[in-house]
Amino acid sequence: MKRFGEFEAVGGIDFTISRGEVFGFLGPNGAGKTSTMRMIACMSPRSGGVLRVTGRDPETDGSEIRRTIGLVPQDDALDSELSVLDNLHIYGRYFDLPRKEIRKRAQVLLEFAQLGERANTKVDELSGGMRRRLTIARALISRPQLMILDEPTTGLDPQARHLVWDRLHQLQSEGVTLIITTHYMDEAEQLCDRLVVMDQGLIVASGTPRELIDSIVSKEAVELRLDPGDATGLVEGLGTLVDRVEMLGDRLCLYGKDGDAILERVLGLGIHPISSFVRRAGLEDVFLALTGKSLND
Amino acid sequence: MTDVALSEGLFGLDSPSARSHPRWMLAFSFWLLLYRRTWRGSILSTFVYPTLYLASMGIGLGGLVNRHVGTHALSLGGVSYLRFVTPGILVASAMQIGINEASWPVMSAIRWQRSYLAQCATPLRVIDVFIGHLAWIALRLLFACAIFVGISAGFGAVQSPLSLLEIVAATLLGLAFATPMAALAALLRGDEAFSTINRLLIVPLFLFSGTFFPIAQLPGQIQFVAELTPLYHGVALCRSLAGGHLLVWSNLVHLAYLLVLSILGVVIGRRTYSRRLER
Numbered sequence: 166m167k168r169f170g171e172f173e174a175v176g177g178i179d180f181t182i183s184r185g186e187v188f189g190f191l192g193p194n195g196a197g198k199t200s201t202m203r204m205i206a207c208m209s210p211r212s213g214g215v216l217r218v219t220g221r222d223p224e225t226d227g228s229e230i231r232r233t234i235g236l237v238p239q240d241d242a243l244d245s246e247l248s249v250l251d252n253l254h255i256y257g258r259y260f261d262l263p264r265k266e267i268r269k270r271a272q273v274l275l276e277f278a279q280l281g282e283r284a285n286t287k288v289d290e291l292s293g294g295m296r297r298r299l300t301i302a303r304a305l306i307s308r309p310q311l312m313i314l315d316e317p318t319t320g321l322d323p324q325a326r327h328l329v330w331d332r333l334h335q336l337q338s339e340g341v342t343l344i345i346t347t348h349y350m351d352e353a354e355q356l357c358d359r360l361v362v363m364d365q366g367l368i369v370a371s372g373t374p375r376e377l378i379d380s381i382v383s384k385e386a387v388e389l390r391l392d393p394g395d396a397t398g399l400v401e402g403l404g405t406l407v408d409r410v411e412m413l414g415d416r417l418c419l420y421g422k423d424g425d426a427i428l429e430r431v432l433g434l435g436i437h438p439i440s441s442f443v444r445r446a447g448l449e450d451v452f453l454a455l456t457g458k459s460l461n462d
Numbered sequence: 463m464t465d466v467a468l469s470e471g472l473f474g475l476d477s478p479s480a481r482s483h484p485r486w487m488l489a490f491s492f493w494l495l496l497y498r499r500t501w502r503g504s505i506l507s508t509f510v511y512p513t514l515y516l517a518s519m520g521i522g523l524g525g526l527v528n529r530h531v532g533t534h535a536l537s538l539g540g541v542s543y544l545r546f547v548t549p550g551i552l553v554a555s556a557m558q559i560g561i562n563e564a565s566w567p568v569m570s571a572i573r574w575q576r577s578y579l580a581q582c583a584t585p586l587r588v589i590d591v592f593i594g595h596l597a598w599i600a601l602r603l604l605f606a607c608a609i610f611v612g613i614s615a616g617f618g619a620v621q622s623p624l625s626l627l628e629i630v631a632a633t634l635l636g637l638a639f640a641t642p643m644a645a646l647a648a649l650l651r652g653d654e655a656f657s658t659i660n661r662l663l664i665v666p667l668f669l670f671s672g673t674f675f676p677i678a679q680l681p682g683q684i685q686f687v688a689e690l691t692p693l694y695h696g697v698a699l700c701r702s703l704a705g706g707h708l709l710v711w712s713n714l715v716h717l718a719y720l721l722v723l724s725i726l727g728v729v730i731g732r733r734t735y736s737r738r739l740e741r
């Protein structure tokens with residue numbers, strides 16, 4: 166639980182993350198994800214409730230727990246006046262690692278982050294994607310058991326995002342526990358073994374991405390853009406083919422087991438949508454169903 | 463995409479965790495590294511300004527003063543104006559370095575570069591982050607004051623070996639300004655306040671705390687106010703040391719004043735840093 170004065174950023178949330186798992190916190194901006202991450206990273210005292218990280222209490226063992234955690238904050242917090250290598254080096258020093266050991270690890274991590282050529286470049290001159298990879302590499306210098314990544318690909322272009330995902334997959338296969346926050350559906354589906362959906366400081370659903378989609382919305386979605394007036398009576402005409410209906414601005418979204426059958430029936434009713442689109446239902450739809458709003462609002 | 467073999471064990475608990483350094487020292491090493499990469503920017507304030515001040519005030523203005531009041535005027539404590547003003551300039555520069563090092567760099571470490579936040583994600587605690595930075599400011603002051611005393615010796619402005627202790631005294635004076643400034647800077651939302659502090663506090667102190675003329679020249683009321691300022695106590699202490707006096711009661715008072723102010727800044731700063739970094 167986390168309160169700032171009167172404002173409750175994180176209400177009562179309840180979760181357990183197992184070793185080696187990739188666990189996601191999904192939700193729109195302001196859902197309380199970052200506050201939760203800061204509490205798990207032992208950087209922010211909780212206002213109430215019980216929290217154990219690697220079996221210990223952040224309130225009493227914060228420094229010792231942080232020794233085993235690698236944090237990738239949303240805003241990188243790299244020192245732009247220092248070089249790539251200096252940033253890795255000084256971070257290793259914070260963990261009191263011997264200089265020789267830091268040099269050895271930095272070489273491997275520079276390769277891992279594909280920054281081998283950039284060791285002596287000032288952080289100022291790096292692209293957003295390079296900075297993010299450097300931040301990930303920096304968090305790894307202490308060989309953490311647990312990595313916490315707050316919005317790891319927010320603000321990156323598609324190519325840079327895929328490169329970050331690739332590196333995270335590699336960490337996953339090495340058995341590192343990853344905790345990720347994101348407001349991107351595709352990211353959560355790509356990376357997470359299990360996730361919780363947060364909204365207004367509370368967990369509104371949890372499970373594997375597939376479980377969430379299957380239990381909360383149907384397999385497929387049909388998005389229609391209709392002439393005003395056509396929508397009335399349409400839903401009744403579709404009968405049991407459609408499980409759920411959502412309005413997304415000027416679009417109508419119909420959920421059911423068989424998207425093509427729904428579209429065929431719509432056309433059969435003599436309605437001609439301006440545009441139509443059949444797709445697999447995703448976490449975006451789960452979020453919409455749970456909170457009645459779109460994630461990127 | 464080529465995968466890099468991480469199997470050498472980039473993960474897991476096998477970190478050599480033989481901790482040998484106090485944690486504040488690890489935070490201190492950050493500031494040292496940053497200075498090693500950016501020291502060029504401080505050459506002016508560390509080397510050139512003291513020389514210019516000594517030449518202009520000590521030699522230029524001093525020549526004029528000496529001609530009017532005599533080279534060993536009692537009002538200047540029986541020394542030439544150069545020797546009178548040198549401890550004043552030393553202490554005034556220490557004040558400015560202390561204030562500067564504890565204002566923008568602190569705000570930057572919280573808001574812009576966010577170096578404090580990076581440190582707080584590691585085993586370092588807020589108190590380590592704070593003390594590490596103060597330790598760096600102390601070293602920076604010690605270094606600048608030593609350079610200044612060295613340069614002033616070159617000008618013939620040093621008469622007693624006790625002037626070496628001036629280095630320590632001026633460093634303490636700098637800290638007496640730096641610790642409360644850092645405590646405040648941790649709370650500020652924007653850097654506009656720094657120029658206000660400079661205009662309303664630092665400049666008047668600089669001019670009227672006995673730096674360039676004895677405060678006996680001031681009208682009675684203002685003299686009383688001047689005696690309450692930290693800069694006055696720093697100047698008086700250093701001037702006394704420069705004159706070869708160590709064990710006098712007034713020095714103890716000056717020293718106690720500066721120590722109390724420094725410690726007060728640490729106590730308050732510990733709270734403001736926590737409030738800012740452990741939200």
